Amino acid sequence: MNKINIAIDGPAAAGKSTIAKRVAEALRMVYVDTGAMYRAITLAHLNNQETSFKELVGQLELRLINDDGQRVLLNGEDITDRIRENDITENVSFVASQQEVREFLVQLQQLMTRDKGVVMDGRDIGTTVIPDAELKIYMIASVEERANRRLLDNAARGIVSTYDQLVADISERDHLDMTRDISPLSKAEDAIQIDTTGLTIDKVTERILALAEEKLQ
Numbered sequence: 001m002n003k004i005n006i007a008i009d010g011p012a013a014a015g016k017s018t019i020a021k022r023v024a025e026a027l028r029m030v031y032v033d034t035g036a037m038y039r040a041i042t043l044a045h046l047n048n049q050e051t052s053f054k055e056l057v058g059q060l061e062l063r064l065i066n067d068d069g070q071r072v073l074l075n076g077e078d079i080t081d082r083i084r085e086n087d088i089t090e091n092v093s094f095v096a097s098q099q100e101v102r103e104f105l106v107q108l109q110q111l112m113t114r115d116k117g118v119v120m121d122g123r124d125i126g127t128t129v130i131p132d133a134e135l136k137i138y139m140i141a142s143v144e145e146r147a148n149r150r151l152l153d154n155a156a157r158g159i160v161s162t163y164d165q166l167v168a169d170i171s172e173r174d175h176l177d178m179t180r181d182i183s184p185l186s187k188a189e190d191a192i193q194i195d196t197t198g199l200t201i202d203k204v205t206e207r208i209l210a211l212a213e214e215k216l217q
């Protein structure tokens, strides 16, 4: 069987991580949520605001553990749940726009995908991190549906939020991510766009698995 990489990009709360995790499980591939890496550096920045980004990325030790999803360790501490909180979400697009941060993480992500067999989700995976990925998906959904999904997500995690606040947050984050100077969020020319509005998680997973099977032949 061929070994392939799958890149899944798209705006906030489109369902990328959920689907990427399922696809990776079904195909016994490694799942990498790159948003969690930007969130981890955002936490490090909020804890050390006087430190330059260059120095900050030089100091931190970031580990991703595949364990029914992905756990994130920053300097040995498990920060998987902490990085979903509102202060991180509010600051992550700013941190992700910094050149030193992007250079550091893109290099790390490229190392992770070098031997193939990875399903990686983010904003610049198909355009910058793995431009030669065998399968590229650009996942979208209406902002209303995405806010409703994140509202449920947050409630399950005990994070306080409202629908209106989430529509505003998601729209602002998409705008920042799409207009930043370095590798902004955009659909790679050869990516297949899937609008998940009104689709179940199973349906979207099935569609991507069918596309992946073609590449694995």
Ligand SMILES: Nc1ncnc2c1ncn2[C@@H]1O[C@H](COP(=O)(O)OP(=O)(O)O)[C@@H](O)[C@H]1O
Pocket (backbone or CB within 6 Å): 011, 012, 013, 014, 015, 016, 017, 018, 019, 121, 149, 150, 152, 153, 196, 199, 200, 201, 204
């Ligand atoms: N097709 C879908 N239909 C309904 N809910 C979905 C669908 N895809 C994902 N979700 C839900 O939406 C929420 C946000 O998905 P997530 O994977 O975190 O998005 P992203 O990684 O794009 O930010 C999750 O709670 C997930 O269960």
Ligand SMILES: Nc1ccn([C@@H]2O[C@H](COP(=O)(O)OP(=O)(O)O)[C@@H](O)[C@H]2O)c(=O)n1
Pocket (backbone or CB within 6 Å): 011, 012, 013, 014, 017, 034, 035, 036, 038, 039, 092, 093, 094, 096, 121, 122, 123, 124, 125, 173, 177
């Ligand atoms: N490859 C990536 C992944 C995330 N990011 C940044 O990290 C933020 C958080 O990503 P995420 O995937 O956790 O976001 P959610 O859609 O899950 O809320 C995004 O809003 C981007 O600013 C990025 O710049 N490049």
